[in-house]
Amino acid sequence: MSLLKVNNLTKNFGGLAAVSNVSLHLEKNELVGLIGPNGAGKTTLFNLLTGVYEPSEGDVLFEKEGKEERLNGIKPYKIANLGLGRTFQNIRLFKELSVLDNVLIAMTGKEKVGVLTGILRLPKYYQMEKKMENQARDLLAIFDLLDKEGEKAKNLSYGEQRRLEIVRALATDPSILFLDEPAAGMNPQETAELTELIKKIQREFDLTILLIEHDMSLVMDVCERIYVLEYGQLIAEGEPEEIKTNKRVIEAYLGGELTC
Template structure:
C-alpha cells in the first residue's frame, strides 16, 4: 500500500476548477517532483493534501488514515509537514525557538506538571532543547541558535524553515518552491540538503519547483500539472522527452 494515496481529488472555487480529478500516490522513502507552468494548481494541490483546503471531491489517505475533514494541525501531527513559497518563519523568535515550535507539534505536556513546574516539566523542556540543538547541528545552524530568524541570510532562512518542518517528525515532507529567490550557489547547497534529508531521515519528500535542473537532478518520479489536471507522470528522463509536457511549457526545454 502506498504511504499517501490521492484519488480523484478536485477543488472548485465557484465556477473555477483549480484542481481536477487528480490521482497520485507516494511511497516510503522516495523523492518526487511536482511541476507545471505558473497557475497550474501545484500549490492548491499541496494545500488540499495538507488540510489548508477541503476537497470538493475525492479522498486523501495517509498510511491508511483518511485525511478529509481534518485540520492542518491534526494532519501535521499524523505525519505531513511542509514549507511554503513565501518563507513563514516566526521572524521575531530565535532560530532555536522556531525549531522548538516544530518539536512541540502534537505533544501534550501534562497540564499539572506545566502549571506547577514539576521536575517532569523541566526534564521535557531539556529534552526538547537538546533535540533542537541536535537538529540545528545537522544542518549547520547551531551557531545561530540565539539569532532572530529575521536576521538570517535568505538561504539560511529557507534552511531553517526546512529544519522546523523536519522537527515535527514527518512521514512526508512537502517543499513548496524551496529554491525560489536563491542564487546559483544557494540552489546547489539546497540540492545537497534535499539529498541529505532523504538519506539521513529516510522520509518521503515531494517538491514543487520551477528550477528544472534541480528537479531533474534529485527526483525519482515527476508528476506534471496543467490547468489543475495531471498531464504526465514518469521518470525525469520520460518527462524531459514528453511532448505534452514540452508543449505545456510553451516549447521550452526541460
C-alpha cells in the same frame, strides 16, 4: 499499500476548477517531484494534501500504522501531528523570535506532560524542555544553523531562512515532507547546496518527499519520479528521463524546450 494515495481530487473556487480529478501516490522513502507552469495548481494541490483546503471531490488517504486514514476535512495541525510536514512558497517564520524558538514551537505537541506537571513546573517538565532543546539543536547543527540559534529569524540571510523553514518542518517528525519551491530566490551556489541537502534529508531522516520546484536541474537531479500539472490536471507521470522528452510536457512549458 501506498504511504499516501490521492484519488480523483478536485478543488473548485466558484466556477473555476483549480485542481481537477488528480490521482497520485507516494511510496515510502520516495523523492517525487511536482512540476508545471505558473498557475498549474501545484500549491493548491499541496494545500489540499495538508488540510489548508478541503477537497470539493475525491479523497486523500494516508497510511498510518497499517491502516488508511482519510484526511479530508482534518485541520492542518492535526494533519501535521499525523506525520505530514511542509514548507511554504513564501517563507513563514516567526521573524521576531529566535532561530531556536522557531524550531521549539514546531515541536509543540510532540512531547506531552500532565497539566499539573506543567503548572507546577515539576522535574519532568524541565526534563522534557531540555530534551526538546537538545533535539532542536541537533537539527540546527545538521543544517549549519546552530551558531545562529540566538539570532532573530528576520536577521538570517534568505538562504538561511529557507533552511530554517525546512528545519522547522522536520521538527514535527514527519513521515512525508512537502517542499514548496525551496529554491525560490536562491542563487546558483545556494541551489547547489540545497540539492545536496535534500538528498541528505531523505537519506538520514528516512522520509518520503514531495517537491514543487521550478528549477528543472534540481528536480531532474534529485527526483525519482515526477508528476506534471497543467491547468489543474495531471498531464504526465514518469521518471526524469521520460519527462524531459515528453512532448506534452514540453508544450506545456510555453511551447519551448524543457531546460534541465
